[in-house]
Amino acid sequence: MTSDVVERARRAVALVFVVNGLVFASWLSRLPAVRDALGLSTSALGLLLLCLSAGSVAGLPLSGPVVARLGAARTVLSGAGVVGIGMLLVATGVRTQQLAPTGLGLALTGLGIASWDVAMNVEAADVERRLGRTLMPRFHAGFSIGTVGGALLGAAAAALSVGVPAQLAVTSVAAVAVVAHLVRAFLPVHADQQAGPRLAASQAWREPRTLLVGLLVLCFAFTEGTANEWLAVALVDGHGTSEAIGALGFACFVVAMTASRTVGGALLERYGRPAVLRATAVLSVAGLLLVVLATSLPLVLAGALLWGAGAALGFPVGMSAAADDPYGAAVRVSVVSSIGYTAFLAGPPLIGLLAEPERLGVLPALLVVLVALLVGAAVAGRTAPQARLAVPARR
Secondary structure, eight states: OOHHHHHHHHHHHHHHHHHHHHHHHHHHTTHHHHHHHHTOOHHHHHHHHHHHHHHHHHHHHHHHHHHHHHOHHHHHHHHHHHHHHHHHHHHHHHHHTOHHHHHHHHHHHHHHHHHHHHHHHHHHHHHHHHHTSOOHHHHHHHHHHHHHHHHHHHHHHHHTTOOHHHHHHHHHHHHHHHHHHHGGGSOOOOHHHHHSOOOOHHHHTTOHHHHHHHHHHHHHHHHHHHHHHHHHHIIIIISOOOHHHHHHHHHHHHHHHHHHHHHHHHHHHHHOHHHHHHHHHHHHHHHHHHHHHOOSHHHHHHHHHHHHHHHSSHHHHHHHHHTSSGGGHHHHHHHHHHHHHHHHHHHHHHHHHHTSTTTTOHHHHGGGHHHHHHHHHHTGGGGSOOSSOOOOOOO
16 A cells, blocks of 8 residues: 555544544533523533433444444444434524433434544554554544634634524534545555454453553543533633633633644653653643632633643543554454543533532532542553554454
């Protein structure tokens, strides 16, 4: 395969990450407006977000076998289509102020995100291996760039009083059209992967390293996901800012994630995965404490920057570690993602329940993230690069 083909695939998969992030953040940045439109309490909002997470967790175990059968390109496209349908249902639910279509739309969105996520990470790992460079953080930087665009789009829409339904409808339709064009440049299935031993999902679920990498991804996903879903709300409710400032705080978080992922590849090649992940966990702890404890808005926004910089590398490093062996990459990425996404299943309702005024309040509730960061730092050593992993005999 020529280098031009691989480079074209690299650019295409990077842009797919961007589109994924933009769709994701265009929804998250408008959560305060969605909450108000539907008349939800913070705990009820957490339960609504559970629909999105439940859809993802339900779809992730199936994503590895689907990618292995259909290939990354078709799986990404089908996942994007399901996300588009889901977002249109969410727009309908918010417009009509009904929970049922909103929850169903979020569940479908989560289901589509699951297959889209696994497939684009498998494709990214294949490109990374063929080029012999540490590229996964840069691909995830593309996701973060998309989230910056989505957050700024949300902030602009809020400032201009553009309704959430209109924003979501336009974004979702445009995203599906762009993805349909991009996946045409994806790589064909690797011949070595077809010829190599097949790894069953049940086998991957019994591998200690795969499970511990999944735990690491869970911890950093909880750290990232808590900010994604609650940072804007925390600024509005906890610090008394406007909705536009809440969206700006979320934008600070994703800008920092983008910058960290952009330089992350060089840091990982120089210092190794475990050392870099432990250092970034310390950054997130410092940022979280500033967001919760600081009383001036500039310090709170600085905390959002540190939180984002520290949370940035856990997920992409976990994906690279899961895909070290190309023969089992799709299944192992699916297992690691399944474990990691339980953070999005448990996180929203947990933070929502703790954030009720009669309990802790939204700012103290965020301190739960400290536990996840400590566990993530403790298991970071299992991400060290591995040679091709043995495929256990089937039972």
